[in-house]
Amino acid sequence: MSNSTSSKILRxxxxxxxxxIFMISISMIxxxxxxxxxxxxxxxxxxxxxxxxMFYYSTAVVLLSSVFKQLSYFASKKDNFKNLKLYLFMSxxxxxVFLVTQYLGWVQLVxxxxxxxxxxDGSFIxxxxxxxxxxxISGLFFILYVYKKSVELDVHSKNLIYIEMSTTYWHFLAxxxxxxxxxxxxxxx
Amino acid sequence: xxxxxxxxxxxxxxxxxxxxxxxxxxxITKYIFSEDHKVIAKQFLITGIFWAIIxxxxxxxxxxxxxxxxxxxxxxxxxxxxxxxxxGKIDPEVYLALITMHGTIMVFFVLTAGLSGxxxxxxxxxxxxxxxxxxxxxxxxxxxxxxxxxxxxFISIFVEGGPASGGWTIYPxxxxxxxxxxxxxxxxxxxxxxxxxxxxxxxLGALNYITTVINLRxxxxxxxxxxxxxxxFLVTAILGVLSFPVLLSAALLLIMDRSFGTSFYLxxxxxxxxxxxxxxxxxxxxxxxxxxxxxxxxxxxxxxxLGITSEIIATCSRKxxxxxxxxxxxxxxxxxxxxxxxxxxxxxxxxNPFLGSVFTILTLIIAVPSAIKAFxxxxxxxxxxxIFTPAMLFSIxxxxxxxxGGLTGLFxxxxxxxxxxxxxxxxxxxxxxxxxxxxxxxxxxxxxxxxPKMFGRMMNSTMGYIHFWITFIGxxxxxxxxxxxxxxGFPRRYYSFTNFETGRIESFIDLNTFVSFAAILTFAAQFxxxxxxxxxxxxxxxxxxxxxxxxxLEWTTPREPGHGNWxxxxxxxxxxxxxxxxxGAKDDYIPQHIPLSSTKESNMPEDEHR
Numbered sequence: 001m002s003n004s005t006s007s008k009i010l011r012x013x014x015x016x017x018x019x020x021i022f023m024i025s026i027s028m029i030x031x032x033x034x035x036x037x038x039x040x041x042x043x044x045x046x047x048x049x050x051x052x053x054m055f056y057y058s059t060a061v062v063l064l065s066s067v068f069k070q071l072s073y074f075a076s077k078k079d080n081f082k083n084l085k086l087y088l089f090m091s092x093x094x095x096x097v098f099l100v101t102q103y104l105g106w107v108q109l110v111x112x113x114x115x116x117x118x119x120x121d122g123s124f125i126x127x128x129x130x131x132x133x134x135x136x137i138s139g140l141f142f143i144l145y146v147y148k149k150s151v152e153l154d155v156h157s158k159n160l161i162y163i164e165m166s167t168t169y170w171h172f173l174a175x176x177x178x179x180x181x182x183x184x185x186x187x188x189x
Numbered sequence: 190x191x192x193x194x195x196x197x198x199x200x201x202x203x204x205x206x207x208x209x210x211x212x213x214x215x216x217i218t219k220y221i222f223s224e225d226h227k228v229i230a231k232q233f234l235i236t237g238i239f240w241a242i243i244x245x246x247x248x249x250x251x252x253x254x255x256x257x258x259x260x261x262x263x264x265x266x267x268x269x270x271x272x273x274x275x276x277g278k279i280d281p282e283v284y285l286a287l288i289t290m291h292g293t294i295m296v297f298f299v300l301t302a303g304l305s306g307x308x309x310x311x312x313x314x315x316x317x318x319x320x321x322x323x324x325x326x327x328x329x330x331x332x333x334x335x336x337x338x339x340x341x342x343f344i345s346i347f348v349e350g351g352p353a354s355g356g357w358t359i360y361p362x363x364x365x366x367x368x369x370x371x372x373x374x375x376x377x378x379x380x381x382x383x384x385x386x387x388x389x390x391x392x393l394g395a396l397n398y399i400t401t402v403i404n405l406r407x408x409x410x411x412x413x414x415x416x417x418x419x420x421x422f423l424v425t426a427i428l429g430v431l432s433f434p435v436l437l438s439a440a441l442l443l444i445m446d447r448s449f450g451t452s453f454y455l456x457x458x459x460x461x462x463x464x465x466x467x468x469x470x471x472x473x474x475x476x477x478x479x480x481x482x483x484x485x486x487x488x489x490x491x492x493x494x495l496g497i498t499s500e501i502i503a504t505c506s507r508k509x510x511x512x513x514x515x516x517x518x519x520x521x522x523x524x525x526x527x528x529x530x531x532x533x534x535x536x537x538x539x540x541n542p543f544l545g546s547v548f549t550i551l552t553l554i555i556a557v558p559s560a561i562k563a564f565x566x567x568x569x570x571x572x573x574x575x576i577f578t579p580a581m582l583f584s585i586x587x588x589x590x591x592x593x594g595g596l597t598g599l600f601x602x603x604x605x606x607x608x609x610x611x612x613x614x615x616x617x618x619x620x621x622x623x624x625x626x627x628x629x630x631x632x633x634x635x636x637x638x639x640x641p642k643m644f645g646r647m648m649n650s651t652m653g654y655i656h657f658w659i660t661f662i663g664x665x666x667x668x669x670x671x672x673x674x675x676x677x678g679f680p681r682r683y684y685s686f687t688n689f690e691t692g693r694i695e696s697f698i699d700l701n702t703f704v705s706f707a708a709i710l711t712f713a714a715q716f717x718x719x720x721x722x723x724x725x726x727x728x729x730x731x732x733x734x735x736x737x738x739x740x741x742l743e744w745t746t747p748r749e750p751g752h753g754n755w756x757x758x759x760x761x762x763x764x765x766x767x768x769x770x771x772x773g774a775k776d777d778y779i780p781q782h783i784p785l786s787s788t789k790e791s792n793m794p795e796d797e798h799r
Binding site for chain 2: 015040116117123
């Protein structure tokens with residue numbers, strides 16, 4: 001049926017493609033909230049928040065988690081199942097530690113008199129970090145799923161799709177937090 | 190290549206499996222929790238029809254109030270019960286609830302889910318030559334999120350206090366404070382919950398549409414060989430992915446304000462002399478977030494219809510679509526521009542007049558791609574060998590609405606003129622013609638055109654003609670007079686105009702009565718379509734494989750395509766989809782899968798590059 005004029009169609013793995021579009025739509029949530037936040041900060045009557053010190057630690061933790069996730073990806077490529085499971089486990093643990101530090105950050109905010117219910121300048125910090133945490137939890141479940149797969153020896157150099165998807169998503173979530181943190185930092189000095 | 194190959198082959202083996210174990214595919218997996226895009230499309234269509242009946246019935250009810258303000262509706266009390274005042278009139282708060290639900294239902298549940306959900310699902314895999322969507326599971330989830338969202342919205346109609354009644358745009362503080370109107374209590378909570386589910390559904394659908402179009406095209410189906418329907422669905426899905434998350438954030442902040450006491454949208458509010466504690470929020474923020482979705486949303490509604498009619502007009506004019514590339518670029522142009530015009534809905538919100546001018550200019554630029562499309566439709570029809578099938582009539586009807594409704598957009602898009610026209614019936618007339626009626630006509634055209642593929646039978650065309658003429662004339666009779674009513678200064682969403690006693694307002698009562706009469710008649714005519722639809726599903730004439738002599742791939746499938754769409758190999762594509770009435774060709778159409786080598790007599794030099 002094919003002839004000289006029919007050309008090959010460029011294809012990417014559809015499931016990885018879905019992850020990318022999914023990340024774009026998540027970004028749109030944060031883009032809209034951040035722009036609302038920036039406009040709000042430009043209005044008179046607001047106040048600057050001393051960002052909790054815990055947010056600095058959590059930023060380091062989430063980056064560390066990203067590194068572990070990348071290492072697990074390298075391990076899966078080399079079929080090193082011991083390291084694969086180890087690094088997946090470490091990224092899970094650091095992910096949970098991140099959530100804990102975020103929670104402690106909220107505790108510090110409350111201690112500093114910045115409440116969720118009150119002026120939007122304060123509420124936005126909770127909303128932004130809260131929605132991010134919600135997505136991070138979804139990422140944790142994804143890693144848990146990949147961990148289960150790797151225990152079943154279903155993640156290896158010939159089947160990288162799951163680990164590739166979860167690694168991309170996990171890096172995205174880490175990068176998203178760094179972006180949120182920097183934005184919050186610069187709009188509160 | 191390797192991965193797609195396994196995906197391609199999978200459904201085929203599944204079909205073979207089914208021959209062996211029939212118990213595998215029960216009624217539930219086949220018709221209810223189906224992952225087949227064709228079944229999911231039909232589920233969207235049926236649910237959309239259900240909502241269209243409810244939304245239409247609601248409009249008839251509030252048109253009765255507007256056209257016949259003194260009518261005693263006690264006779265209807267078995268159906269609408271406690272929605273009536275003791276005098277037998279529609280309760281004023283119920284009226285507000287009715288217009289809110291009519292807008293929500295029509296925009297989101299019928300013309301987004303019912304239109305995109307049906308035709309993107311049905312046509313994308315069939316027209317690009319794929320076995321199914323990229324992820325059948327996500328596709329199924331998309332429908333079931335929509336179904337859940339429908340259930341919640343349906344329940345909200347019957348809760349204590351009534352459904353949401355702050356208008357479909359749910360502007361705070363009206364929607365944020367239960368003290369404002371009784372519908373802002375439980376009804377609004379359910380509205381927000383339902384819409385959150387709806388957004389999830391729309392996103393899951395859009396993810397699939399984009400991925401499928403980009404990754405699963407058959408061999409030879411280059412981007413510029415895709416039918417215009419697919420281009421329209423693709424851009425619609427991109428708009429959805431970029432704009433629905435913004436509505437989600439808007440809704441989320443509203444939920445926080447309503448249920449957790451935050452002040453994102455609230456500030457300086459006094460109720461009965463008492464100040465609320467909320468400080469620092471901004472109601473305008475909601476308008477920005479809402480319209481950042483809201484404006485792309487109107488293109489999410491109209492673009493699939495424009496795609497559907499492009500296909501039908503070319504097929505039924507027996508001519509290549511005029512300016513195929515221009516059509517593609519204008520779809521993209523409309524898509525891009527739709528993101529930078531949202532503030533034209535907010536000209537009178539106190540924005541900087543300079544900003545108003547910027548948005549005016551950006552808005553008026555949309556006239557360029559829109560006019561290109563309208564011109565190309567007419568140029569395609571020009572001296573075509575037109576076959577007036579019901580689908581073709583509805584497509585031409587769409588072109589008519591798109592032009593006459595688009596013209597009034599020029600006035601409304603102008604920040605100066607809009608000061609007068611804002612929130613009057615002129616706006617109602619404008620968007621009901623250009624996006625309401627036009628999209629509905631695209632939906633009807635699509636159903637009439639692809640019914641033979643969906644159900645293997647033909648719809649009755651006589652009933653189709655009757656349906657078309659009543660609807661077409663009816664829609665103009667309903668919406669055209671609204672322009673005059675709007676210019677005369679009637680604000681939209683008002684319950685009654687009889688209490689002003691200015692003398693001027695009363696003189697339009699007759700026109701309102703006329704509009705209501707036409708509206709109810711037009712609504713009634715839709716039951717002809719409904720009867721035709723369900724009757725033809727079982728009793729219609731059996732369709733031939735390619736009843737419209739069309740070029741696109743869906744007509745190369747068996748009369749009732751099974752799971753996997755093509756029983757054998759997926760056809761590869763070697764030409765664009767608009768080879769109609771090609772000089773020298775034996776027939777007046779050459780389907781896309783016919784190789785150039787077998788049509789030597791009609792090949793043109795440019796075919797090599799198409």
